[in-house]
Amino acid sequence: MKTPNSTPITATRLALRWTLAAVAVLVLAVAGVIIANRTLFSPSHEVKLLQRYLADGEGAKALGLMKAQVPEGDAVALNGEVLKRTQSGITDFSVDKPQEVERDSELRTVTAHYKATGVEQQSTYTLRHAGKSWLFFDQWEFEPSTLPSVKIKANTVNEVAVNEQKIPLVAGVSSLPVFYPSVLDASFSTKNFSADTRGVVVTKPAKDPVEISLKTQPTKAFVAAINTQVKKYLDGCASQQVLMPSGCPFAYNTSARVDSSTIKWNINNYPTIDVSYYNGAWVLSPLKTTATLTLTEQDLRTGAKEKKTVKDTYSFTADLTTSTTEVSVVPVAGGEQVAQ
Structure with a gap:
């Protein structure tokens, strides 16, 4: 039904409207492809995905994504x-825009910025263009690399705790391949020896391992055990009613x-008690004790007693x-060890 003010819609105008709508849809689709290619299919997205795998503990997925070699170690x-x-x-993990590499137009570098235990750090990744999928979307792959590793060294003990996990040491050393970035803390605590926590931040691959050298310290219990045995030895010496107690430092002529x-x-x-680590063993510094001897002497010539x-x-x-x-303490008196 027509009204006085209505205008008939011709086939041409209808076609024009459909054409404009189709163009708008096409523009939106192209824009969507461009945006997706710059975000979901970009080198930066791959780096973010890698970090998400690491944060979730998905090491197999992270390793598959990186295509990295794993050095020997635990x-x-x-x-x-x-x-x-x-x-x-x-x-606070974030990434910069991908940067072209002059020597190879198929390569891009992506720098990630983050805080490691509150300190600003950064890591750089290199990715290569690996073609397209669905004709439109770029594919990017990490350039092959070798993961970094951390070498942990400690004397006296045969295992240490790394990020709360106990790991064995062989001849006082253990090597751990790690992803980057990573924060590793190592320490140990036993009845006799302990080492304060020491940590490292790994931000990139390296030819040589990052080292954590733990400084072993004797515990109070260790020193107390030595002190108890030394006191027992000296008390045993003091109990002998002779001028030169056997196997003891005391003597009176x-x-x-x-x-x-x-x-x-x-x-x-x-x-x-002063204990130190020297030449692969724990040693005691020379010991000094003060003792008092009371006795009655009789002069052989006069017979007088004093x-x-x-x-x-x-x-x-x-x-x-x-x-x-x-811990076992073996006193040495007169150059000879004293059996206890």
Whole structure:
């Protein structure tokens, strides 16, 4: 039904409207392809995807994406919970726009910025154009590389904790391949020895491993155990009612006659225990003790008796045999080890 103000829609005008609508749809589709190609199918997206795999502990997917070689070593940090822990200190991850590489138009570099335990860091990745999918979308692949590794060194112990996971040491050393970026913390604590946590941030591949050298320190329990054994040894020396206790540093010389029942040794000061690591073993510094001897001497010529008190300082050494849980102290007096 026509009205006085209505205008008939001709076939030409209808076709024009459909054409304009089709062009608009095509423009939107092209724009969508361009946007998708710059985001979902860009080198930067691949780097973001890699970081997401690492944060989720998906080491197999990350390794497949990178196509990287894995150096020899303990792979504990390449998957699962330990991998997640290496990423827990990585925050505020972002990427720059891909940059062309002058020598090869098919290559792009992408620099990622992030904080590692609160400190600004960055890593750079190289990707190669690998053709197109669905005729429109670019495909990018990481350039082949070799993962970095971390070498952990510690004496005295045969295992350490790395990001809360215990790993064995062989001759005091272990090597761990890692992804980058990664934050690794290493430490250990046993009854006799411990090492404060030391950490590294790995931001790129490297020919040589990043090293974590743990400094072993004796624990209070270790020093206390040595102190107890040294005191027991000296108390045993003091209990002997002789002028030269057997296997002991104490000695008193006199030309007078001495009634053994009057001889009494007393320890005034026990040694201070000072332990250090030297030439592959734990050693004690020379030990000093102060003791007082009371006795009654009888002059052989006159027969007169005299009560004496003699105070002196005596030195000796001791050998240690240690493990992470045990320690044995063998005193050395007069150049000979003393059986206890």
